Amino acid sequence: MLVGYTGIAQRIGLWRDQLLRGYLRKWVILGVLIGIVAGLGAILFFSAIAWSTQFFLGTIVGLTPPLPGGEGKPIVTGIARRWLIPVVTTIGGLLSGIIVFSLAPEAEGHGTDAAIEAFHERSGMIRSRIPPIKLIASAITIGSGGSAGREGPTAQIAAGFGSWLGDVFHLTAQDRRIAVAVGMGAGIGAIFKAPLGGAILSAEILYLRDFELDAIIPGFIASVVGYSIFGAWSGWTPVFGAGAGLKFDQPSALLWYAVLGVLAGVAGMGYVRFFYGLRDAFQRLRIPPHFKPAIGGLAVGLIGLAFPQVLSMGYGWVQLAINGDTAHLAVGLMLALVVLKIVATSFTISSGGSGGVFAPGLYIGGMLGGAMWGLLHGHVPWLPGSPAPFVIVGMMALFGGIAKAPIAVMLMVAEMTGEFSLLVPAMIAATVAYLVSGETSIYENQVPTRADSPAHRGEYTIPLIQNISVGQAMRRAVVTATPEDTIGDAEARMNEHGLRGLPVLDGDALAGMFTATDALHARQHGASVVKEVMTTDLVLAYPSDSLHTVLQRMARAGVSRLPVIEREHPEQLVGIITMRDLAAALDLEVTALVSRPTTRFTPLSDDPLRALPVQSAMSRQFETMSASTPLTRAANRLAATGQHAVLVTDDAGNLTGVATVRDLTNAVAASGDRTLGEIATRHVVVARSSQSVGEALAQPGAEGLRQLPVVEDRHGQSVPIGMLRRSDVVAAYLRGRDRQALIARRAQAMTSAHDGEVVTLDLAVGTNGGVAGSRLADLHLQRDAVITAVLRNGTILIPRGELELKPGDRVQVLVAATGHDTVLQRFGVGTVNLAAMAASVENTPGGK
Numbered sequence: 001m002l003v004g005y006t007g008i009a010q011r012i013g014l015w016r017d018q019l020l021r022g023y024l025r026k027w028v029i030l031g032v033l034i035g036i037v038a039g040l041g042a043i044l045f046f047s048a049i050a051w052s053t054q055f056f057l058g059t060i061v062g063l064t065p066p067l068p069g070g071e072g073k074p075i076v077t078g079i080a081r082r083w084l085i086p087v088v089t090t091i092g093g094l095l096s097g098i099i100v101f102s103l104a105p106e107a108e109g110h111g112t113d114a115a116i117e118a119f120h121e122r123s124g125m126i127r128s129r130i131p132p133i134k135l136i137a138s139a140i141t142i143g144s145g146g147s148a149g150r151e152g153p154t155a156q157i158a159a160g161f162g163s164w165l166g167d168v169f170h171l172t173a174q175d176r177r178i179a180v181a182v183g184m185g186a187g188i189g190a191i192f193k194a195p196l197g198g199a200i201l202s203a204e205i206l207y208l209r210d211f212e213l214d215a216i217i218p219g220f221i222a223s224v225v226g227y228s229i230f231g232a233w234s235g236w237t238p239v240f241g242a243g244a245g246l247k248f249d250q251p252s253a254l255l256w257y258a259v260l261g262v263l264a265g266v267a268g269m270g271y272v273r274f275f276y277g278l279r280d281a282f283q284r285l286r287i288p289p290h291f292k293p294a295i296g297g298l299a300v301g302l303i304g305l306a307f308p309q310v311l312s313m314g315y316g317w318v319q320l321a322i323n324g325d326t327a328h329l330a331v332g333l334m335l336a337l338v339v340l341k342i343v344a345t346s347f348t349i350s351s352g353g354s355g356g357v358f359a360p361g362l363y364i365g366g367m368l369g370g371a372m373w374g375l376l377h378g379h380v381p382w383l384p385g386s387p388a389p390f391v392i393v394g395m396m397a398l399f400g401g402i403a404k405a406p407i408a409v410m411l412m413v414a415e416m417t418g419e420f421s422l423l424v425p426a427m428i429a430a431t432v433a434y435l436v437s438g439e440t441s442i443y444e445n446q447v448p449t450r451a452d453s454p455a456h457r458g459e460y461t462i463p464l465i466q467n468i469s470v471g472q473a474m475r476r477a478v479v480t481a482t483p484e485d486t487i488g489d490a491e492a493r494m495n496e497h498g499l500r501g502l503p504v505l506d507g508d509a510l511a512g513m514f515t516a517t518d519a520l521h522a523r524q525h526g527a528s529v530v531k532e533v534m535t536t537d538l539v540l541a542y543p544s545d546s547l548h549t550v551l552q553r554m555a556r557a558g559v560s561r562l563p564v565i566e567r568e569h570p571e572q573l574v575g576i577i578t579m580r581d582l583a584a585a586l587d588l589e590v591t592a593l594v595s596r597p598t599t600r601f602t603p604l605s606d607d608p609l610r611a612l613p614v615q616s617a618m619s620r621q622f623e624t625m626s627a628s629t630p631l632t633r634a635a636n637r638l639a640a641t642g643q644h645a646v647l648v649t650d651d652a653g654n655l656t657g658v659a660t661v662r663d664l665t666n667a668v669a670a671s672g673d674r675t676l677g678e679i680a681t682r683h684v685v686v687a688r689s690s691q692s693v694g695e696a697l698a699q700p701g702a703e704g705l706r707q708l709p710v711v712e713d714r715h716g717q718s719v720p721i722g723m724l725r726r727s728d729v730v731a732a733y734l735r736g737r738d739r740q741a742l743i744a745r746r747a748q749a750m751t752s753a754h755d756g757e758v759v760t761l762d763l764a765v766g767t768n769g770g771v772a773g774s775r776l777a778d779l780h781l782q783r784d785a786v787i788t789a790v791l792r793n794g795t796i797l798i799p800r801g802e803l804e805l806k807p808g809d810r811v812q813v814l815v816a817a818t819g820h821d822t823v824l825q826r827f828g829v830g831t832v833n834l835a836a837m838a839a840s841v842e843n844t845p846g847g848k
Contacts (some may be wrong), residue, residue: 014390029171030179034162034218035225037187042230045135046191047282052143053312056088061145063308066316069241070193070416070824071234074319076328078310082783085145086301089311091625092144093297095505096137096354097290101742104133105289105778108352111138111152112205115159115184117317117445119206120453123163124163124176131160137354145311147300147344148355151188155356158183158190158226174214176453181206182222189412190226193238197412199223204405208441240319243418246389252382254428260372260390261397262428265436267368267403271342271361274439279350280782284822289352298350300344309337310344313359321370321391322417331374334367341367357442361399362413369394380827389425392417401433404440419527468549471543473585474564474575480528481514483531487522490514490530500698503563504534509571512536517701542567547585550577555729560697574716613797614696615689615804617729618710618722623651627656627677634676635664647709647720648680654672654717655709657682663718686711687724696724743799746786749815754784754816761820763827772807785823 059062062080067073079085100108104127111134118126131153138153142382162179165171171179181202199219203212282292287535317337320329329337345360366583369390376383384390390412400409410430414420425507450456481490481502494502494516501515512534522533522672541550554560564575582778623646625634646664648657657680667679687708696708710722751758765772771779776787776799787799791810797803815823 016718022211026175028221030162030165031182031218031221032225032583033165034158034179034183035186035190035222035705036229037161038158038183038190038222038226039229039233041131041187042154042191043133043148043159043233045139045154046230046234048135048139049142052139054143055094056140056144056312060088061085064310065308065312065314066113066320068239068315068319070237070239070399071315074316074325076320076325076449079717082305085304085308085311086298089297089301090141090294091297092146093293093295093300093348093351093353094291095144095147096141097293097352099137099140100293100352100354104130105780107356108289110148110349110355110357110385111156112184112188112356112358112444113443114151115155115180116443118159118163119177119180120445120447120455123173123455124166124178124180125755126156126160126163126180128160130551131157138356141348141353141355142299142312144297145146145300145304146297147310147314147341147360148348148353148354149313149359149361150191150356150628151358152356154187155184155189155352156187156769157337158187158222160405161359162589166363178212178215178218180520181212185215186222186226189223192412192416193227193231193234193236194415195223195227195411197408197410197415198227199410201405201408202827204408205403205443206446206453207437207450208404209445209734212450238418239315239416241418244386244388246384246386246392246419247421248389250382250384253384254425256372256376256380256383257390257393257425257429258432259442260369260394261401262436263372263395264365264370264397264429265401265433266360267338267342267364268398268433268442269440271345271398272362272402272437272442274342275346275350275357275442278346279651280784280819280822282351283780283782284819288823290755292351293348293353296347296353300665303344303737305336308435308772309333310340314341314363315359318366318391318395318657321366322388324387325403326374329367329370329568331371332376334371334513334600336484337367338364338371341627342452342588343720358399358403361402361442362395365394365396365398378434388419389422392419393426393429393605396422397429397433399442400430401437401439401746402672402769404441405447406430406441408435431626437583456493466546466548468547469543470545470547470564470575473547473581474541475581476575478573478576480573481530482506483511485530486528487519487530487533491516491519501561501722503576504530504574510565513538515559516698524784538563540565542572543574547582548559554579555702566806583837585658595604603665612693612729613689613803614687614691614710617693618687618724619687620722622647622709622720622723625649625676625679626651627675627834629675631664631667631674631679634659636799641652645707645723647723648676650718652717653719655684655686655711655720656680658684658709684709686718689721693724693729697729715795728736743786743788747788750784750786750814750816754818757817758814759820760788761813761815761823763811763824764826765805765807765811771805771811771826774805776803776805780827781813781826782815782819782822784819786814788814828837 011598032137046337053065054307057065061084064077085313119125134153134156138148138150142148144151161185165175165179167178184201184205185198189195192198198717199216202219206212214238285292309317317329321334321726335721341360345357349355349357370387373383373387373390396410396413400406402408410423410426414423423470447453477500479493479497479499480724481493481504483506490502494500501513503510504512504514514530516533518533527533539553539557539559539562541553541564543564543566550562552561561574561576561578562576566572567573623636623637625646625648627650645658645660647655648659650656657677659676659680663679667674685699685701685708687710689712691709696702702708707718707723707725709726711718711720790803791814792806813823
């Protein structure tokens, strides 16, 4: 029966690969699927907010918030039981906190930022439970009067589905990331009825100053599908109505739109700084996180007693501002609402409540624009006759500036209002707001450019290593062997110097390389001297080669060291270049580029491969097949997927062998009637996820192999979970070194920002709960804390978001002296003497 299931699984896998073959077919299929879920998710979330609002504000409080023109009528009504507003907002915050922090703590806050983090730091991985929890918690938060938007949860629903598709279709990490980005844009574009803006948003929102161009075409497909489904259900009228036919025909007015851009940039910076400042204050608050959103809800409710305009999303009030309803929105009130909406939104979301920041940003910008028009109208020339243009452009400018997505936000607001004619003044205002706000962004997980994203960092590290030559990095003092040396003498020499390979010199001429794997072969075949087993088909380097060229050469050949010779004298050895030498050279460049902070900063080990966990470097894209699989089917499968090897398993999933493309090609040519198990290599050198890359590659027999299966033990079985390829090692190594430079930059910036008042904490991970088992990305430390190193069993690991902490680890955190208590609390440590802690750090390896 198990064999039958295996055959079905293989047929499904083959059908899956055929289905997504080709760029256009792949993204049409994935884009349509993501768009369907985005549209259906928008319908579900929209309905959940309506039901929640009707229950909490309508039934309990007796308040019916005004609605925007495309979703109802902007009618202001009385409040039957105003005194219940703080009660309802507090209960809503409490329910949201209990749901989120009990089931998925990473669902707190605004969901768009979490999806951005998944793109950059988690290879597009989003836990499947997060979208439904985010939907429920956000509907309760918004429906009970919390000041938040509906875009974040919708973005996470579609982005989470994109991540799930990555598992179903075995997408590469890059394709999974694109699916997540496309999901973000499609979800937001659907619920705001802004498909063009949504599609552009999926490419623009990931970076401060860049675009993810690969997401645009799939984004168009998904956004159109999502918008069509949501529009068919809700109607096609834009969110703020069909537009009033506004037009821009007075270039002189651009001066005032530029002034609006300055004000929007300043207000946006105030919004972001107050938002994250309050977030940090709530994180320092020593109470269970479940209750913090209730405190935020209470604060919002108290504001709502006097100013109910700040409750929920507030789109109906923005509609009144567009309509110029001065009876309900006087100039002074709009100015007050700019500040109060910032405060209310910060208390709602920064306390741990669930909801988006997009809608509040549009609200704040709209009120700012309306207030400015009201103050200037009748006193200055060249002003439009109604406040609508200033309200709409204010929405575009403020949030476009602090979201660092001015193009997408301008298009979305134009689609939401039906006013594309205002794009010209919006371009001026949004550009000015973008420049005024500088690096300030409401999405703290954005990175400056693709070069700063782990998704692309390997691509952009190459110019650095292209500028360093082998001659600069190689070692000229080389430990060597001779062809006549005994195997024992050569091994002893390697062990004495901590080496895994020796160049072999016959006189002064380079004759070969002797490695630990060659020593293993010597024992297996009874060889006694080096010349009987040494490698004579050498891969070489030249002093003028770049380190990039050398890395490529190492990856292709499956080695970690190359002898260096002169081009004019090919037999003359002038040095040797290893991964360790390459690391040292890169470190010098990194040190030159990055001025290290004056505080302590733990450097990496001198062996870079021992600072890379296998789990961080391995690829999860691999093929497994049953030993009973016919050779022809296995060969076709590898041809379809482009993989170079297949892992052979028994019916229980236990690894039993490996077959390469060459093995299959030769076997099929001889006889295609055999099975995979008959031709697979049975003695397999494997790596384990708990090892470092250096340990895995140092195993006897690993030298010269281009890939190692990665397994983990499950109930006595060795189950494959990935492949460690030499190209993966190179890419992970480059990411690690670049990550170290990034951490150093952050540490330097933090030290400067706090005038050197920082401390390095050396914290132990205990065995009883706490942070053990948590990924670094899930610690959610405050912004003024930087994890500089993780020490495990004497090895210093690069602190990446997916690194999982284990009991016995020691985590070094650089933190502002005023905020160290929060870090200690997160690690379950009481208040400590900072001087004693500093002394402890001085005594750690590399601590000075």
